[in-house]
Amino acid sequence: MPEQRSRPKEGRVIALANQKGGTGKTTTTVNLGIGLARLGQKVLLIDADPQGDLTTCLGWQDQDSLQTTIATIMEKVIRDEPFSVDEGILHHKEGVDLMPANIELSAMEMSLVNAMSREFTLRTYVNEVKKNYDTVLIDCMPSLGMITINALAAADSVIIPVQAHYLPAKGMTQLMRTIGKVRRQINPSLKVDGVLLTLVDGRTNLAKQTAETLRQSYGSVLKIYRSEIPVAIKAAEISAAGKSIYAYDNGSKVAQAYPAPPGRR
Template structure:
């Protein structure tokens, strides 16, 4: 039967310790775009600000169970996931309770593995056609929440703003990835770098993009997310940009990115299958 051969979901941590680089915007709109091309997507909102939850139309008043309940109290993914207005897209919401997790889990067992343990239930449950992608929206800091996300993830997807200090901040993120890989999650890899907030009128954007491509090569996606007013407006209406204005440049860029992600993942799976068959 089809559900007996269903692959485990691909878990991607959307991470960058710099704020304002488009992490939440990327998580929301990439998740929506993946759902639009037929994937089943779960977004995990790991930011105490809860912006991904708000941006997908899940108001604070209806967040009865959140990712806090998962990592602190051991609630299941099934208990906490909320369906959004986008078919095929669910979210585990967040709220301000998550901001005290460093203290609450200071003496807890497996404090860095809480999210991973919860997601293992999703990986192992093949009894129903579940999620094909899990996107973890991380906070703008390298704290226990981000470590939990990277420990749970197969790979890190890095949104990178096209500005002067972009590469400087990225080097710190790479060191964190190496530390997590070495001590907590040996399978962790860089899935890709997404250039965001690209301004064609600004020569600096082009220079940063060129520097990032020279440094990371084919890890950088061809799709570039432009600065776009409609993308910025969409969260205030509780909608992804693709629902708010499908035809705007930002929405079209995220659709292209989703297709690139799917193609890249198909190639990865094919390479892994060929290697295990050899």
Template structure:
């Protein structure tokens, strides 16, 4: 139990793949757990990358998964406590996903209150966790809209070696639309620079450009380009287990501290960031 403290739900979103989103979801979730927080990681991608990264290499053999539980919400069927939730050895809990989630995207189109299904699910577990971290698929489809409607805040991982301007603007417009129409409390915790190679001019220039353009919305923490960080997806270990004293692990520890400082209430200077 989380002692009556409200659950904070964070969606990690970027419609571009390959930005370190899943690694960030796992590392932030386990980082928060290492700080004594009760954390539920939610794999909201039918590819099941987060599920595989955390040690379940055959997600299609798992049942029930997120898709099954969302189906129960739609059909108004009861969900048992801890149904479908897996326990990871590093202290976090995981609600896995597999290919069946792709069918849910289609089902949601014709569902009443279709944007709020994931939020309704989270209400059934809210008293057991301090944080829920949602790893969204690389698209702005109905499942991602569900995640944004369920979330208190958004973290946007962005590659430091790829100019993301157009895609980032589209994503910010989507977040603003969800805030306006479906979830007035939604805030952006920050844009997170990933795969940063401080030796390259391009990486430094993109970081500086993002900080100028989105002043106050970019995390101080930057995730460095790291072979060790890339290895965690195949080692089924967190960055903390795999390379405890490495630069990526230290960067994710710093990010965890930043996220915890944001806390349950958005800071005043963040109130105007989604328009």
């Protein structure tokens, strides 16, 4: 592993968001995060989905047994109670840290409705914890509710994973409107890093057409990463294995697609 460089004053915070499920947000969060760790960065992954898929993917199957999750910390913020930046953080053997989630985060969605400065609850935590990391990745839930708004309020930028199996124009438009609204009203510095095509089956005309249509429709206003994440059975298997594609099958096409962060491609 390369020599670890000194910590920055504050790490970069990236949200991975798409209100449609099944677009590869969690898989991208895991492999991008561990890929950055392999490059020598200190990385924190935050699970911002009540389903806890990111937590499961990293090997913590029994989420309900976790004493501290992101919901615990957000509840403390709402109640104006003190919290520790390392409280509840789990350490994965491949060099990333995880702030886990479970079903308790669903109740937090309702709690935020009546909370003071409700859009900034997660940001209060992230602003403190990011001082200890080079990069913080937030795996958003497949909706545009209050938890996702909190993630966008806390982030410096957004990566949008888009499944290449269908024409996602309508969903993309809705997501971009939400990001634009967050930028105008809550987080003026929020940027879109780009769109990452996932689950790409290069053998089909549909995947090629979808990629081309995306580039034609959004290429003038959004970066469409040249890197495309291919569809592969092994990429799906890593969720059950609790490890990244590098540890599971480092020679696969998926592993070769992820080694550098998409922003460097």
